[in-house]
Amino acid sequence: MDLTPERPPRGETVTFAIAADENQSLSPRRIGRPKKNPSVTPRRFNRFFTPRHRNVQRAVRTSRKALQDLSAARLNSRSDQPPNKKRRLSFSSVPSIPSSPIKKDTLPCSQPSAQAGEELRLVPEHDVDFACFDSEDDEDGCAPKTYPARLVPYRSVSTSAASLYKRLGGRTTIVDANDSRLWQNETANFYSSSEDSYAYNRRFASLPFCAAGFKTVSLVAIGDEDGSVRIHDVSSPAIPYNEVFLTMHPHDNAIMDMELSHDDSLLATASGDQTCRIVDMKKQIATHTLIGHTGSIKRVQFQPGSGNNILATCSRDGSVCLWDLRCAKAKGSTMFKELRRESEGFLSNNREVSAINEIRDAHTSSDGSRISTSRRPQSSVSARSDFAVTTCAFMDQSRPHLLATASENNAIIKLWDMRTSYKQRTGKPNPVSATEQPKSHENVRPFGVTSIAFSTDGSRLYSLCRDHTVYTYSTAHLVLGSAPEMSLSSSRPFRQSRPTGHGLGPLYGFRHPKLRLQTFYDKLAIRHRAEDQTEVIATGSSEECAVLFPTDERYLNQATRGPHPDPRVVRTGFPMTIPDGPCPIYYHGTALVKGHRKEVTAVAWTHNGNLVTTSDDYTTRCWRQDADKARALRLNTDRDPYARYMSGWANVLEDYDDDEDEEDDE
Template sequence: MRSMLGARANRVTIRSNSGAGWQDLTSNFHSRPEDRHSCASYANEGSLALPFCNASCNTNSLVAVGDEEGGIRLLDSSKDDQRGFSEAYLGFRPHMNSVMDLEFSSDDMLLATASGDQTSLVIDMTTQQPIYCLSNHVSSVKRVQFQPAANNKVLATCSRDGNVNIWDLRCKGVERPSLQVQCSLESEGDHSALATAPKVTYPHVLNTIHGAHSYSTPQNLTLDKNDPPPFGRSDITVTSLAFLPSGRENLFVTASEASASVRLWDLRTAHNNRRGRPVLPLSTSREPDSHVKYRRFGLTSMAFGGDGARLYTLCRDGTVYAYATSHLVLGHAPELSLNNNRPRRTGGADKDGLGPLYGFRHPRLQVSSFYVKLAMRKAANDRPEMLAVGSSDHCAMLFPTDERYLDSPVQKPEDDLPRQPSLFSTRSGLRRTNSGVGLSGRLEDTIPIYQSGTPLVEGHQKEVTGASWTVDGELITVSDDYSARCWREGPEARELRTNGEGEGRRWQCGWAATVDPYDDEDE
């Protein structure tokens, strides 16, 4: 496929992963001052708005950034764009509340939003006007995603109310004015704003999974008269969901705030609700053993690898766990076979799935809030598959997912903390100690944990939350420092690492903090 000669052969073939280490894949990322965008406020001129999420287009270099005021701005990550990344391509404000998540359709003609106003909008990007409003949740919507290979007509949303909704834009809906109407205090009693408000279609929800991650005490448990009454929760926040790739797009997984368990669902059991039966998951994966022994941690985000063989979840214990998709159901699982056309009509009993295969961890990977997300770059154009993760330690993290580089597991700590069984603890996020070892590092891990991560430093000054990959392989991150950054690959990263602070060369720049063998001048 490729022939290389000369002393620089190994260096050039990094792009094809031949003869390269994992640090060679992450050491070239950097960000220049012109790759930084300050998120100006739509409501108060001269002030800034906190960016919450971002999403990249699938066919071009544009990136959408949603903020706390309900505004969305489009940025162009292309190096050849005249405006540059620092200036917005265009902006509009479809919500009056924060935008929690964004998702482009496969052709980029539609943009789906998830908002704190308990609704999701489907926006026509040619006019920047909403054409559908998905309104059935009773709390903030956390995630929205298009179903692959469904002609961009089927979506799924999850919310803090604990429910998952499935929507089909082809179903008959009701047309009425949008809820996003700004009323003027000066014209009291004037309903002209309502009369002239643009109308949108409100589709009927196709199916609702109530209490997708609810739990309760076992029904066969015998209680003494002095025992406390049975308990349970049905409002556990569903923090994330993800569809399997094309071929098995009828399946999707969900995660919650309560534990690291992942639940697998089949869209084709939607008719169960019409018969008054609850929709049951196909399976529920096991938690990591260290969580069961000490305490439980929730998941904030998850994504599938390019071929769908691995599922990566970001946990509040500061670890990215990798699951085998084929092991999400333990035993015979015809539901996971490609193009399976025989759904489990009755839903059946919830099967068990295996726990994670291994995990990624790094001293600078901290997850202090549920706003921290991860994003997957698929392998394309000689670029390897790579995982980007936000962090509360003012940086983003890069983890190559090629399992050939997983050869140096973290050593287990010697100290032993007292462990007590805890059911869905609600303690706040855990911060690492000054020594760089947090509670997650002291847990008794029964799976391999790898530290093959590279932090992108100095680009942000506060928690890095959202991350997305552009079609050209650049990384876009947003942070609580009111900025969005574009990280590119190139030799400039080595210069920023080695040249120091002289003459302001590092001013407003960011780079991959890695021990790169090519930085050694003797070599």
């Protein structure tokens, strides 16, 4: 077909015959102009010598076949021609960067040219779908054809993301994982023999109050009501636990809490005498005394990454204080010197330390009134405006400036930036954020929190609430919206002029028929994840036992979801706990029974993964892990009436040991 257009005659008619081209259409403006050779550019050069596929889907299939053929010799090779050293072309290969799950990468405009008689191979640099060139592209440039990115639902990223999606108006139910009973393998191997128990002298009525495990060696420190600290060795069953390794007397009043530094060089003791002492474990002398609280100190914590110099304490007077041991006075007075039982050398180098930052009235009766949606009018529990701050915990080493606190008033968790000065004359201090209370507390009275702790990676916060529940919070959801303080590279402290942020409530909770809290002395401790041990929560209980909960979220399935009421409670007709509410509650805990005869208060994990519990029956006990010994105590395989005397074991389901017998027979 002749594509030469005809023009009206002007004396002489000149006709140009041009060959037909399927890929090019002529414009009337170019008719009659002399045809010049087009300038050769790198893009035109590659576009001319690169074969074009008419079918886009066929090109994609070819590239995917090439991706699957990993054994090809020239799969990841470039063209054999060496680069031209005289002239460096302007186009280059795209650097290999990891593809984003949100935005797909596109193929660069330049493609390697195929040699004569050589099969064209598509050499992908990214694991993405290739874009194919269209014949309608611009003459001076090539626009890659992109495909829509594969969107990953936000609710499928993690459990906390699914809960957030549900709270923001998504699906009303969360799909549970497959049925599994593997969680019992993590808690069923605990036992305690008669030699793993230490009895205190009841003559002086010194109840054990707190416990703290060493972080580098297999030792544990026990603080009692008499102000003494006893250290036991729990490294091996060959070493009797009932023998005391070391004894110190840092206080003349009850020791409420203890904490060891990351290298075990310092021991911080919080006492009912409204002071906190720092003991040098190598020299076994007191080096500092923290003075400033007007009530019993409930919790003491070393700030991670501070070189054992900065501590935080919370007290019954409703205040939170930050201390720096480098700001101590040259010579301090020794308090209660006439009552000291230690030698003068124990307090010879003691220096007083004043708080460098203080938060007064950290938790008040007005907390939660702004975010509460209960129809019942909120009334104050008492005429007090401030409540005891029962516990505190630093977030992690990447964000050591953030401190989480809880009180006896309600289940709200507050987050504070300790770089900010909260010493103000009037007004209530504003935290960085405050979480919601559990929805199940709206129609009943508020319940306080006895203890909080962060997980191994800092992504979860666990709180032991007085409604007999261990609640789990997402660290990323403690504050919603813009929060520069949560950033890992944050350098600006929180400003008091900014309003308090809003955080979400708990994601889910753990309960057990044996988990009942009647006092604020029952604590929570987490065994951090390591190569040879998993992450497990241990809690005290008034039911004469400790309760263990594995934290792996693969166990949060329909089989472990409640309710599982206590038969004794059902017979009496008294409800065990308040209703579950919209927060999912799981019952995959294990009770350590027969070890104590009264309320179990403090719990602590040791360096080798053992558990130490303290009880109001004037005893402390070490729980070790051995599957055969724990199973023998449960089933009493020896048929010896004295084999279980003064021993304890993990109480699992009745058919758990039967399944092990069937596996052994096979």
